[in-house]
Amino acid sequence: GQNIDQPTEMTATEGAIVQINCTYQTSGFNGLFWYQQHAGEAPTFLSYNVLDGLEEKGRFSSFLSRSKGYSYLLLKELQMKDSASYLCAVRDSNYQLIWGAGTKLIIKP
Amino acid sequence: IAGITQAPTSQILAAGRRMTLRCTQDMRHNAMYWYRQDLGLGLRLIHYSNTAGTTGKGEVPDGYSVSRANTDDFPLTLASAVPSQTSVYFCASGAVSGANVLTFGAGSRLTVL
Numbered sequence: 001g002q003n004i005d006q007p008t009e010m011t012a013t014e015g016a017i018v019q020i021n022c023t024y025q026t027s028g029f030n031g032l033f034w035y036q037q038h039a040g041e042a043p044t045f046l047s048y049n050v051l052d053g054l055e056e057k058g059r060f061s062s063f064l065s066r067s068k069g070y071s072y073l074l075l076k077e078l079q080m081k082d083s084a085s086y087l088c089a090v091r092d093s094n095y096q097l098i099w100g101a102g103t104k105l106i107i108k109p
Numbered sequence: 110i111a112g113i114t115q116a117p118t119s120q121i122l123a124a125g126r127r128m129t130l131r132c133t134q135d136m137r138h139n140a141m142y143w144y145r146q147d148l149g150l151g152l153r154l155i156h157y158s159n160t161a162g163t164t165g166k167g168e169v170p171d172g173y174s175v176s177r178a179n180t181d182d183f184p185l186t187l188a189s190a191v192p193s194q195t196s197v198y199f200c201a202s203g204a205v206s207g208a209n210v211l212t213f214g215a216g217s218r219l220t221v222l
Contacts, residue, residue: 048210
């Protein structure tokens with residue numbers, strides 16, 4: 001079966017760095033996405049990786065290793081507004097998105 | 110309209126009633142999707158449409174139907190609601206080509222009693 005694993009919850013301190021991991025087992029691979037979802041709101045797109053390596057976008061970076069079925073989202077200089085759930089999703093060989101359950105990130109002052 | 114509009118925002122429904130959730134986008138995206146989101150589970154695809162006039166079944170299609178008469182609208186119908194359909198429903202759209210980044214509507218919270 002297809003599976004996306006990510007931690008259920010993480011806690012970090014304002015101003016610090018946090019890494020949210022995502023491992024996947026899917027039938028084929030056509031890209032990995034990270035979305036941010038604030039409580040009670042819609043998911044919004046953060047990053048897309050299709051090749052191995054690091055993609056940097058401001059305070060957020062996303063890494064992919066296709067051979068290991070592994071990705072992480074790195075958030076630097078954490079702000080209180082970064083408190084949200086972070087969703088990892090993989091597009092499989094049928095071009096359908098398989099979603100992880102999300103990681104709830106709690107930022108403490 | 111900017112992006113995707115869903116209606117209603119929230120609804121309480123008696124079991125056995127028929128309900129249609131509306132979704133309209135103004136981005137001219139070819140592909141549209143309906144997901145449900147339940148606590149502790151990832152987004153689960155109910156139905157999708159890659160272009161106007163075509164629809165397909167997702168991971169959890171039973172009890173739901175969709176239509177795609179034009180590019181902009183993609184309504185989701187529950188023919189006879191059951192309590193297990195209590196959930197938050199998100200409509201999304203994407204361009205299909207390239208990365209196909211999805212844009213989501215604000216969601217419709219449905220409670221079936």
